[in-house]
Amino acid sequence: MKLIMWLGFGLLLQCGVAALLWLNDGSDSAVTSAWQVQQSEITRLALRTQSEEAEQSVALIKSGDNWALESHPALAVDQSKVQRVLTQLSRLSMRFPETTSQASHTRFKVAQDDYALKLDLGDAGQLYVGNTPAFKQVYVRPGEGNEVYRVELNRYDLSTEIKSWLESDLLSLDEVSRIRVGDSQLIKRDESWALHKAGEELSDSLDTDSLKAALRTLETLRVGAVSQASLEVVARFEAGDDDMLSRYELARQDDQYWVRKAGIEGYWFKLSQSDFAALQSLSDPEQLLVADTPQQDTSEQTSD
Structure with missing residues (x-):
């Protein structure tokens, strides 16, 4: 009887150690990112900034396999830049929030009426982009939630100036003779x-x-x-x-x-x-x- 008890105790101990090791090594990977967006779901890329001077915005829409400026569809857009931005957005990892309090949104600059940048991604929803805590890092908040996350994202690519989305050599000529x-x-x-x-x-x-x-x-x-x-x-x-x-x-x-x-x-x-x-x-x-x-x-x- 005592032998059975000792065997049972040993089995429980092994299970406990295994559980601790799993929690220590795999806790991050076990948490699913709150942002699950595929590139195919992003059907629109509208960017809007807020400042004391004035709001500034630009919108791109998907036309077939390419993207075009909504306000100036005749102008050639730099497709490689759009693709770079879409790749970054689809790879955002939002696992552990910095805060879940709505009262903190203004501090992180991701409030509905006080934000650094607002992205409208069409079928993929909205994303508020706030302060920049480090190089190529920003605080973000998905439009439907209160959670604020710190993510890897190059804010420089998210310009609201039309010229930054156009092909840079739109006007130039090669080898003029x-x-x-x-x-x-x-x-x-x-x-x-x-x-x-x-x-x-x-x-x-x-x-x-x-x-x-x-x-x-x-x-x-x-x-x-x-x-x-x-x-x-x-x-x-x-x-x-x-x-x-x-x-x-x-x-x-x-x-x-x-x-x-x-x-x-x-x-x-x-x-x-x-x-x-x-x-x-x-x-x-x-x-x-x-x-x-x-x-x-x-x-x-x-x-x-």
Whole structure:
């Protein structure tokens, strides 16, 4: 009888030790994340910020296999960036909340009326993004609950500026070898540029340094703020290669400078003043001519 009791006690002890080991090694993995969202469930990506100055928002919607700006569907979106954000959102791990109290939402900046960023994810629901406790970490709260979690998420990717979601090279051109304005053309042959007018090559020298600086601006042009205002065109030119030319138009309003490109009709993109000046020089190729310096005639001498 005593032997049976001792055997039973030993079995219970083994079970207890096994349970303790399991709790110690597998407690984290045993807790299911409160955020169970698949990328396919995210049918909309709307971002809204709050500040004392003004609210700012941008929304992207899924169109077939791609994403587009809801307010500007004609503009090309950087699909790789959208995919990067969707991957981050689907991998959020929310296991142990920092707090479950609704009263603490304001402190973490995830309250319904006081938040740093609000995400509307369509069928996947809403997510409030709050303060940033560490690099690439934020406090978040799923829209339906009171629990606040600390998660790995790159806040920098969640911009509410339209330009940050567009393809960065939307306006630029690669390997420009021809500029045309009316009957004037700048043409590159091998590594040399020459000005042609009415089909004839001019023998005048070009300011190649200024020309190359303007071409660098064109070839590295990045999108800025977007406007659909009706602006007066102050300069225009065509640029490209022997196969295709793209038309560019420039505008200035007050102290702001703008450019638009053929194929993206109705949209102006903001420029810096220096980029505007560089592109404007391409609209009048004859300004790039270098005036010949008259040489002194040494054969004529004046005698007293």
